[in-house]
Structures are given as structure tokens and as C-alpha cells.
Amino acid sequence: MMLSESPPGKKVRVKAIHGGRGMLMRLSAMGIREGDVLLVVSRLPMGPVIVEHAVHGHRVIVGHGMASRIEVVPE
Amino acid sequence: MRIALVGQPNSGKSTIFNYIAGYRVRTANFPGVTVTYHESDVMYRGERITIVDLPGIYSLYTGDVAEEEARRYLLSGSVDVIINVVDASVLSRSLELTLELAELRIPMVVCLNMMDEARRKGLEIDVGTLEKILGVPVVPCIGNRGVGIQEMLNRVREARTPVCIRFDEDIERAIGYVAERLPEDIVMGTRRLTAILLLQGDRDALKAAGDEMRELVERAARALTEAHGRDIGYIISSQRHAIAMDLFERAVRVKRKPSVSVRERLDRYLLHPVYGYIILALTFMAMLWVAFFVGDLLSGLIIGPLEGAGEVYLQGDAPMYIVLRGVYEGFIGGVGIVIPYMIPLLAVLGFLEDVGYLSRAAYLLDRLFHRMGLHGKAAGPFLLGYGCTVPAIMATRILESPWDRLRAAILVPMVPCSARSVVILALIGGIFGPWVAMAFYAVNITVVYMVGAFLHSFSKGPSLGLVMEMPDLKMPSALSVAKKTYYVVYEFLLFAWPIIIAGSVVLEAMAYAGLNDGINYVLSPLTVLVLGLPASLGITIVFGIFRKELALLMMAAALGISGDVASGVSGMMSPGQIFTFVTFITFYIPCFSTVVVLWKELGRRKTSLVVLINIGVAIALSLGVRLVFTAVGLF
Numbered sequence: 001m002m003l004s005e006s007p008p009g010k011k012v013r014v015k016a017i018h019g020g021r022g023m024l025m026r027l028s029a030m031g032i033r034e035g036d037v038l039l040v041v042s043r044l045p046m047g048p049v050i051v052e053h054a055v056h057g058h059r060v061i062v063g064h065g066m067a068s069r070i071e072v073v074p075e
Numbered sequence: 076m077r078i079a080l081v082g083q084p085n086s087g088k089s090t091i092f093n094y095i096a097g098y099r100v101r102t103a104n105f106p107g108v109t110v111t112y113h114e115s116d117v118m119y120r121g122e123r124i125t126i127v128d129l130p131g132i133y134s135l136y137t138g139d140v141a142e143e144e145a146r147r148y149l150l151s152g153s154v155d156v157i158i159n160v161v162d163a164s165v166l167s168r169s170l171e172l173t174l175e176l177a178e179l180r181i182p183m184v185v186c187l188n189m190m191d192e193a194r195r196k197g198l199e200i201d202v203g204t205l206e207k208i209l210g211v212p213v214v215p216c217i218g219n220r221g222v223g224i225q226e227m228l229n230r231v232r233e234a235r236t237p238v239c240i241r242f243d244e245d246i247e248r249a250i251g252y253v254a255e256r257l258p259e260d261i262v263m264g265t266r267r268l269t270a271i272l273l274l275q276g277d278r279d280a281l282k283a284a285g286d287e288m289r290e291l292v293e294r295a296a297r298a299l300t301e302a303h304g305r306d307i308g309y310i311i312s313s314q315r316h317a318i319a320m321d322l323f324e325r326a327v328r329v330k331r332k333p334s335v336s337v338r339e340r341l342d343r344y345l346l347h348p349v350y351g352y353i354i355l356a357l358t359f360m361a362m363l364w365v366a367f368f369v370g371d372l373l374s375g376l377i378i379g380p381l382e383g384a385g386e387v388y389l390q391g392d393a394p395m396y397i398v399l400r401g402v403y404e405g406f407i408g409g410v411g412i413v414i415p416y417m418i419p420l421l422a423v424l425g426f427l428e429d430v431g432y433l434s435r436a437a438y439l440l441d442r443l444f445h446r447m448g449l450h451g452k453a454a455g456p457f458l459l460g461y462g463c464t465v466p467a468i469m470a471t472r473i474l475e476s477p478w479d480r481l482r483a484a485i486l487v488p489m490v491p492c493s494a495r496s497v498v499i500l501a502l503i504g505g506i507f508g509p510w511v512a513m514a515f516y517a518v519n520i521t522v523v524y525m526v527g528a529f530l531h532s533f534s535k536g537p538s539l540g541l542v543m544e545m546p547d548l549k550m551p552s553a554l555s556v557a558k559k560t561y562y563v564v565y566e567f568l569l570f571a572w573p574i575i576i577a578g579s580v581v582l583e584a585m586a587y588a589g590l591n592d593g594i595n596y597v598l599s600p601l602t603v604l605v606l607g608l609p610a611s612l613g614i615t616i617v618f619g620i621f622r623k624e625l626a627l628l629m630m631a632a633a634l635g636i637s638g639d640v641a642s643g644v645s646g647m648m649s650p651g652q653i654f655t656f657v658t659f660i661t662f663y664i665p666c667f668s669t670v671v672v673l674w675k676e677l678g679r680r681k682t683s684l685v686v687l688i689n690i691g692v693a694i695a696l697s698l699g700v701r702l703v704f705t706a707v708g709l710f
Contacts, residue, residue: 021276023540024309029133030542031168033313042346047442048451048541050346055320056168057196061438063450063541 001074003049004067006040011054012072013037019069027066031056037075077125077153078231081145081176082160083169084131085546087188089113090218091160092128093558095228112148113562119228127154134312135175135268136277140472143279149179150263156234157183158227163193163200163215166327170319171312173209174240178268182234185213186227191220192547197330204326210238219552239267242314245302249274249295256291274299275308338548345435345548355439358432363461363496363516365419370493371500373415381407397587401580408579408622409572416493417567418560420462425559429551433458434543441541447527448534449474450541453483460490464669465571466563467492468676482530484677485685488665489523489692491516494623495661501627502657505641507650519661526692571668578621578667605694606655607701607710609634609648619660621667626660651704655697663693 006012014036017024032038037054049067052059062070082088096115114127129148130141148154159176161169166187173185185205187193193200205213212230216223241247253270261283263269272280273292281289299307344350389400427433436458437451444453452473460467464487471483491499504512585591591614595602598613611633619626627640636643644653664686665673673682704710 021306021308024306025134025136025275025312026542028309028312028316029136030544031165031171033316042342042438044348044439044442048438050438050545053168056165058165058168059545059547061434061441061451061541061543061545063441064445066540066542 001072002068003038003040003051003062003070003072004043004064006043006049006072008040008043011037011039011075013075014070015073016071017069018071019066023066023069027062027070030060031058032060032062032070038072076122076155077127078156078158079127079129079149079154080158080160081129081149081172082131082186082188083133083162083172085544086131086160086162086169087218088131088160089128089559090552090555091158091186091188091216091224092126093555094218094221094224095126096128112145124231132172134172135178135272136275136308136312139475146279149176149181154181156231157181158186158231159183160186160188160218162189163187164189164196164198166193166198166200167320167323170322171315173237174315174319174322177209177237177239178271179264180236183211183237184227184231184234185209185211186223187213187215188218190215190223191217199328199330201326201328205322208238208322208325211235219555240315240318242311246274246299246307246311246314249299253292253295256288258285258288261285261288271311275311341548342435345432346438351435351439355436358427358436359458362420362423362427362458365423369419370416373419374411377415378407378411381410392587394587397583398580401583402576404583405572405576405579408575409568416496417463417564420493421466421560421563422556424459424462425556426551428455428559429549429556431546431548434545437541437543438545443524446531447482447486447524448531449479449483449527452541452543453479456483456487457490460487460492461496462493463567464488464490464492464665465567465672468669468672469566472676478534481677481681481684482527484673484681485530485688486523486527488669488685488689489519489526489662491519491661492623492666494666498623498627498660499657501640502644502653506645506653515657522662522692522696526688570672574668574671575622582618582621601694606659606697608652608656612656616659616663619666620664623660623666630656649704649710651701651710654704655701655710658700659693659697661693662689662696664689 001012003012003014014032014034017027017034019027027033031053032051038051039054041050041052041059043049046064048061048063050059050061080088080092092113092115095117096113112127112129114125116123116125118124127148129145132142132145135146135149149157157176157179159173161173163169176183187200187202187205190200200215202213202215212233212235214223214227214230216227218224242250250267250270253273254266257266257269261269261280263272263280263283269280273284273288274296276296281292284292296307299310303310345354389396389403424433427436433455437454439451440454441451444450447453453471455473456467456470459470467487467490468484471480471487474480474483499515500512503515585594594617595610595613598616599610602608602613602616603610612630615626615629615633618629630636631640631643634644634647636647648656664670670682670686673685677685701710
């Protein structure tokens with residue numbers, strides 16, 4: 001399942017980030033890495049997703065394009 | 076001594092800076108670009124200290140223009156002490172930057188800001204342990220209440236170079252290998268840091284390195300990437316992350332999960348797929364209301380008496396009077412835009428930003444901006460554009476790619492700034508009523524959107540997606556909003572006011588020399604043939620280049636209207652002509668100050684492109700308006 005399809009209110013674990021170095025580094029600078037647990041806070045249809053990092057506790061807005069390249073599994 | 080405040084965006088750096096800095100704050104430019112930072116001299120125990128507030132950075136690995144400049148500044152060797160401002164409520168993530176900054180080998184103090192937030196989240200931070208592990212003073216603070224800042228300054232003397240972390244053995248070997256072979260002239264900060272940045276594939280570092288060095292680095296990076304089965308840049312940052320997490324676990328106890336707070340409940344509405352947009356629309360309308368009605372009220376109070384005085388004392392035909400009148404008109408123009416329109420709007424925007432609403436607006440508007448190939452972050456510059464185009468153009472630097480910036484720079488001048496709103500409101504609002512004026516704004520947004528989508532059709536490949544932090548909602552401090560507004564206004568006055576004054580002198584001289592009829596004649600193919608307007612309005616278009624709101628006054632003068640402009644104009648021009656004129660004035664060319672700032676930001680060629688596109692859109696649109704009104708018989 002991709003992050004862009006994850007239902008709000010559920011926790012997911014990042015399984016893989018399908019992107020180049022630029023995307024990996026941008027996400028990791030924001031504290032999102034493979035293996036991290038995220039709470040899906042809110043989502044707009046075909047739009048961005050807001051996630052809350054389970055450990056850091058901060059919230060990040062991830063655009064639809066990027067969210068559809070972040071593979072997650074339910075936690 | 077020069078102290079730099081360094082921290083991640085939203086760590087409360089600027090709040091702390093504002094607290095320490097006096098009113099004598101310098102806004103400085105990084106050479107060559109208009110990314111600004113603030114610095115201020117303070118006397119502390121008999122010593123003069125310069126405090127520098129650098130743009131927020133997530134990491135030393137470069138992202139947008141502002142981040143790049145902040146890093147360059149840190150690497151320049153002019154910083155004596157770093158105060159690393161850390162948002163204690165997201166300590167685990169913030170520590171990664173702290174560990175990265177350690178590689179700079181500059182004495183450091185860690186300021187654990189927002190301790191109250193951290194406590195609210197149930198984090199119990201053992202400051203002593205952190206100090207011991209990092210090897211630098213760590214001072215808990217609550218920046219927006221000034222708690223702990225004095226203590227932090229007291230401990231600047233104890234600043235130490237922090238402990239450096241070690242990566243896996245093979246990575247360390249590669250770092251050492253590259254570091255040893257670095258030519259002296261490409262070292263950024265330290266040899267070790269340069270080697271790390273090179274291995275991570277940092278664009279700046281690689282550009283500086285010669286072909287030979289690049290090849291050597293790429294070989295080493297490839298070998299490591301193969302050994303670890305993942306991009307080596309990512310591996311390095313992951314290892315730093317793991318060390319930061321370990322540090323966090325040793326120094327922090329997480330006590331309890333906080334319950335759902337009022338703010339989170341509020342967020343449910345603000346981010347809601349239906350209510351969210353309603354709130355956004357209401358916020359937007361409230362903002363315009365502040366700009367128009369409050370601005371109009373203030374402007375009447377300030378400008379009225381000033382202009383009266385000018386009419387009494389500055390009448391005369393001697394050349395001196397022309398210069399004086401020009402300077403005076405320019406002076407009033409500056410006061411007339413800045414105080415009534417710019418300050419209220421900037422204050423509202425600053426408030427929305429500090430509350431944390433701008434990032435929520437970015438979330439809601441992301442999809443819309445995507446059709447234009449931009450993302451939600453562009454919401455900031457566009458909203459700012461309703462105040463003044465100059466700071467809005469400067470704000471486009473938060474966009475990462477140059478192509479995105481160019482498109483934003485083409486579109487932002489089409490958003491009616493407060494000066495153009497004066498024309499729209501006086502003519503459309505004054506003659507046809509407030510709802511028609513609102514509709515005009517709606518049409519304007521649609522046009523901007525369509526031009527944006529059209530420009531995006533030239534994009535190659537998908538644009539960079541949106542990733543941005545969403546700070547928690549919080550009550551902003553009045554001081555912070557006031558200072559933020561002050562900085563932008565100050566920058567505007569310094570930059571645009573002289574241009575406005577010089578422009579006014581030129582215009583006065585032109586009128587005196589009797590050039591106006593000639594200009595009207597030269598412009599008549601456009602005004603009369605294409606737009607179907609009276610030839611005498613040609614001069615107002617020229618005036619509008621210098622100061623858009625002047626177009627209104629000039630129009631009254633050109634048409635020989637005295638008294639209320641709206642009723643005068645409606646007697647002399649048909650509804651179709653009025654709409655055509657306002658449409659043209661709104662879109663045709665960014666004002667002179669905007670052109671200058673575009674030039675500084677984007678260079679000559681791109682500025683010409685922006686201007687040409689704006690003129691093209693203006694002519695096409697106003698011609699369209701004319702045809703529509705002719706078709707329904709109102710022209």
C-alpha cells in the first residue's frame with residue numbers, strides 16, 4: 001500500500017521509499033525514513049497527506065506525488 | 076565577536092533573535108541574491124557582539140536558495156560561536172542537525188527552545204546528560220517568553236567545539252581517504268566535512284571539486300553504495316540519525332502520551348476537506364477586508380491633510396517647484412501605500428504565519444497549485460502579492476527549482492497588489508458595487524490559474540513534490556508579528572521609496588515639459604484602436620508603471636474630473652470601457668519597483684520575459700473584455 005492510499009487515523013510503517021537521492025534526502029531531512037512509524041493525520045482526495053512521526057512527534061505535509069511513491073505497511 | 080543563530084525552520088530562532096536584538100537591526104543581503112538575514116549589535120558585559128539570524132536549515136546538505144546561503148555563511152569562517160537553536164519538542168529530529176553542525180568545528184552552545192511545548196508533549200529532558208554527551212553548554216529556554224535567554228548569553232563564554240560522531244568503519248575510511256586528497260582550495264569548513272558532503276553528493280561541493288577529484292569521490296561513493304545496498308548519501312544521514320536517536324534515548328524520558336488538545340480539535344476543522352476550504356475562503360476575504368476598508372480609512376486620514384498641504388504650498392511654475400512637487404508626491408505615495416495598506420496586510424499575514432495557518436493553507440491549496448505545476452508552498456508569495464508585489468517576489472525563493480520560481484515570478488505580478496486594489500475598488504467597487512468587485516477578484520484568480528496551467532504545459536517532467544513541516548498551532552507573540560512587519564516595511568522603504576520618488580519627479584517634469592499630449596498620441600494605437608478608450612488615458616498607463624495607484628488620480632486629471640472619481644468616471648465612460656481599463660491596469664506591467672526586484676532576483680532576460688508575458692496577457696484580456704461588453708451592448 002502507498003502512503004497516498006492510507007486511511008487517516010491509522011498508523012503505518014514506511015517500508016520503502018521509491019525515489020532518487022533527492023527525494024530520499026529531502027524526506028530524511030524532514031525526519032522521514034524507511035522503517036519509521038507514521039500516524040496518518042489527514043488526507044485530501046488526490047491531494048497531500050499529513051503525517052505525524054511516531055517518535056519525533058512533528059507533523060509533515062507530503063504532497064500527493066511523493067506520497068504515492070512511499071510504500072507503507074499497516075502497523 | 077560574531078554569534079550565529081542556527082537552527083531548523085520553526086525552531087523559534089527568530090523569536091530569540093528578536094528578543095536579544097535591539098531596534099537597530101540591519102537587514103543584510105547575501106552577495107548576489109536577495110536572500111536576506113538580520114543582524115544586530117548588542118553590548119554584553121562591555122563587549123560588542125554581533126548576532127546574526129540565519130535562515131532556517133534542516134541540514135547542511137543543501138535544499139533551497141536560503142538554506143544554501145546559510146550554509147555558505149557558516150562555512151565562510153566569519154562565525155565565532157554558533158548558538159544552535161533546537162525545538163525541544165522535536166528534539167530527536169533536531170539533534171541530527173546539531174551533530175552535523177559539530178563537523179564545522181566552531182564553538183557551540185545549544186539552546187533548547189520551547190521547553191514548555193516539550194513538557195506538554197510529555198518529554199522530560201535531562202540537560203546534564205545532553206551536555207556531557209555533546210560536550211557543549213545546553214541551556215533550556217522558552218523563547219517567546221524570554222525565559223532562559225539571559226542564561227544562554229551568560230554561557231556563550233563557555234562555548235566548546237562539540238564532539239564529532241563516527242560512522243561505520245568503511246565509511247570513515249572513505250571519508251579519510253577523500254579528505255587526505257582534497258586540494259586546499261576546495262575545503263569547505265574542514266577537510267572531514269568537505270569529504271562527507273562530497274560523498275553525500277552535495278551539488279555545491281561537487282561543483283567546486285575538479286574533474287579528477289569528482290571521479291575519485293564517485294568511485295569511493297559507488298563502492299560504498301554497493302557495499303551498503305543503498306545510496307551512500309542516505310546511509311550517511313541514516314547513521315547520523317541512528318546516533319541522534321541513541322543520544323535522545325539516553326537523555327530523554329517520554330512520560331505520557333498527551334491527550335487530544337483544543338488545538339488538535341481546531342485542526343480537525345482547519346484541515347477538513349469541506350470546512351477547511353470554507354475557513355480558508357473566509358480568512359482570505361477577511362484579509363482583503365482589512366486591506367481595503369481599514370486601509371481606505373487610514374489612507375483618508377493620512378493622505379487627505381498631506382495632499383491639502385501640498386496643494387497650498389507647492390504651487391508654482393519654477394523648476395524648483397517641479398522637483399519639490401515630485402519629491403512630495405513620491406513621499407506621499409510611499410506613505411500612502413505603506414502605512415494604510417501594507418502594514419495592516421503584512422501584520423495579518425505575519426499573524427497567520429506565526430499561528431501556523433500558512434502551512435495549513437499550503438496543504439489545502441496544494442492540489443490547486445499542482446495544476447500550475449507549483450506546490451502548496453507557493454501559497455505564501457501569492458497571498459503576500461495582495462499586499463505588495465515586491466516582497467512577494469522576494470518570497471518566491473522558498474521554491475526549490477529555478478523553473479518553478481520563474482513561473483511564480485510571472486504569475487505573482489498578476490495578483491492585484493494593494494495599489495492596484497485601490498483602482499479596482501474605486502472604479503469597479505465604487506461604480507458597480509462590492510459584489511462586482513469581488514467577482515472581479517474571482518475572475519483575476521481564474522486568469523492567474525489559467526496562465527499558470529498554460530505555462531506549466533511547457534514543463535519538462537514532473538515538478539518537485541511538496542514536503543513541508545506543519546508546526547503546531549500556537550498563539551503568536553505581538554512582538555514577533557510587529558518586528559516581522561517592520562522588517563519587510565523597512566526593506567520596502569529602503570528599496571522602493573527612492574524609486575517612487577524619482578519616478579514622481581520624472582512624471583512632474585514630463586507634465587511640465589508638455590510631453591503628455593505626445594505620449595497620449597504615441598499610445599493611441601493601443602488605447603483607442605485596441606482598447607477603445609479615450610486617448611487622454613494614455614498618460615495614466617505610463618504613470619501606472621511608476622505607481623499603480625496613481626493611475627486613478629491621473630485618470631481623474633486626464634478626464635478633467637473634480638470631486639468624486641467614481642461618479643465622474645461613470646458619467647464619462649461606458650461600463651465596458653471602465654472594465655477594459657481596470658483589466659488592463661491590473662495586468663499590464665508590474666510596477667517599476669517590481670521590475671527592479673525581478674531584475675535583482677532573476678536577471679535581465681527573465682525579467683524581460685516576465686514583463687512581456689504580463690503585457691501580452693493584459694492586452695489579450697482587455698481586448699477580450701472589450702469584445703464581450705460590445706457583444707452585450709454595454710461598451
